[in-house]
Amino acid sequence: MTLTDGRRPGSRGVAADHVSLRRNNLSVVLRHVRDLGPRSRARIADDTGLNKATVSSLVAELVERGLLREGRADSSRALGRPGQLVELGGSAVCGVGAEINVDYLAVAALDLSGDVVLEKRVPVDVAHLDPGTTLDRFAELVQEAVAAVDARGGQLAGVTLAVPGLVQGETGELKLAPNLGWGELSVAQEMRTRLGEPTYPLHVDNEANLAALAAYADLRQTEDGPVHDLVLLTGAVGVGGGVVAGGHLLRGGHGYSGEVGHMPVAPPGRTCGCGRTGCWETVVGLTALLHKATDRDDPVRDPSLDVEQRLAGITRRAEAGDARTLSALKDVGIWLGIGGAILVNILNPDVLVLGGYFAVLGPWLREPLEKAIRERVIAPDGGGCRVVRSELGFAAAVRGGAQIALDRVFVDPTMIGRSETGVAQ
Known part of the structure; x- marks a missing residue:
């Protein structure tokens, strides 16, 4: 027997192919x-097309790595001995996300099941601090x-x-953050230095992109069916979209x-903040909202x-019927x-998601938004959005x-070591 590229069984390439195939199937x-x-x-075997023996072996390995765990009995089986359900484990495998924004710093640590290990946000007037001071405080967070x-x-x-x-995600370079007043800054390298050159992977991304991914995960299954296309609008001092x-x-x-x-x-x-006029x-x-709704010395x-x-x-002011608000x-x-x-x-999404302050004040913003979509979107019924x-x-x-950060584990479960107790090593 030969492989399609001419290699014979027993060669180093064949072994590598088997390792790669195993890794892919675990994923x-x-x-x-x-x-x-x-x-x-x-x-799982029926859904994925893998044979039952292979699935049993893969599940056993994922349990050893602490990524799956045995769950309750499968009550859906009408005949025969009920099977055992397996579910996400990974309580000891965690990812951390941290955010710099105009008026706050925030951080969250989640385990593989999506449970929150730590979540914290602190008000910081980032727009009026120099980048070095902000990054010092960010590194502490x-x-x-x-540590958690x-x-x-x-x-x-x-x-x-x-x-x-x-x-630029590949390099961790921030080209421009107009509302922070930052530009041409290697956030990744600055943070690696402050964190003591850590061994864990560190990545920098746009906050609206990350918020859109979180919204997609949250809406992966809805009462109206799965969501495959969405636009997230995240509102703060600046407005971003994912x-x-x-x-x-x-x-x-x-x-x-x-x-x-x-x-x-x-x-x-x-x-x-970008120096232009006419921006949305x-x-x-x-x-913009605060300028219209409040005076300069207002606590909000x-x-x-x-x-x-x-x-x-x-x-509170809106609920009380304050006319200016x-x-x-x-x-x-x-x-x-x-x-x-x-x-x-342009995009014809299944869902337009309001995030940030748009979500908080959604009860007052949603009606004119939906009205505009009905009136201004050329596709019937607002394109189904x-x-x-x-x-x-x-x-x-x-x-x-x-x-x-956790997606790396789902792509390559073998990055997490095996353990006889089923706890990640």
Whole structure:
């Protein structure tokens, strides 16, 4: 017998092929359980097309690596002895996501099952600090999350850093973050130095992209069926967008997609953080709302307060029927609808997800947005697009960052060592 490239059994190449095939099949089984929930070995074999003996062997190895665990009996079997379900384990395998934004720093550590090990956000007026000071504080927050993973005896799959700007993911270079006032900064290398040249993988990405990945994971299965295409709008001082098309994050030719806040759709007026006028975020960003709804000395403008505290103040005023607040929300909602309809016309997503402050104030923003989609989207019934509010709030980017780090395990489960006790080594 010879392989298609002429190699014979017993060669080093054949052994490598077997290792690669085994790794791939482990990944197939692990991702299948992640995406579809607890499954019996027989069901996994039926679903994936792998034979039952192979699946039993793969599941046994994943259990040894602490990535799957035995669950309850399979009650769906009508005849014969009920099979045992297997489910995601991996409580000791964790990923960390951390975010820099205009007025806060945040971090989250998740285990392989998606359970939160640590989640923290601290108000910081980043826009008025120099990058070095901000990165010093950021590194302290990341180290706190890594310590929380270590304290539970966990294995860290990696750390993903989220920043609001143009990022070259392969190098970790931040090209421009207009609302931070940063440009041409090697965030990855600066953070590696501050973290003591760590051995775990460290990656830098755009915060809206990570938030979109978190929203996609959250909406992977809904009452209306699976979501394969979505646009996430994340609102803070700046406005970003993340696009998932056919289940894959759309990054663009050079990795700079999603800068929807700088679509030139607004009338010339207030200057955007990027130095231009007419950008969408000048009429829908949080700064725009606060300028319309509050006076300069209003506490909700204080960046030393947590952003959710500030938004709670706006919510109370809206619920009380404050005319100025409601007028500002209506105005932002109308502009949100104008830009949102453009995106729906171009991308035709299943779902338009409101994230960040748009999600918090969604009860007042959603109606004009949906009205604009009905009126301005050329496809019938708004192209079938639904508007939903993200349940992840301001944690979306850090959750997405932690998931990106954990994805390495789902791609290559063999990076986690075996253990007879089924705990990751």
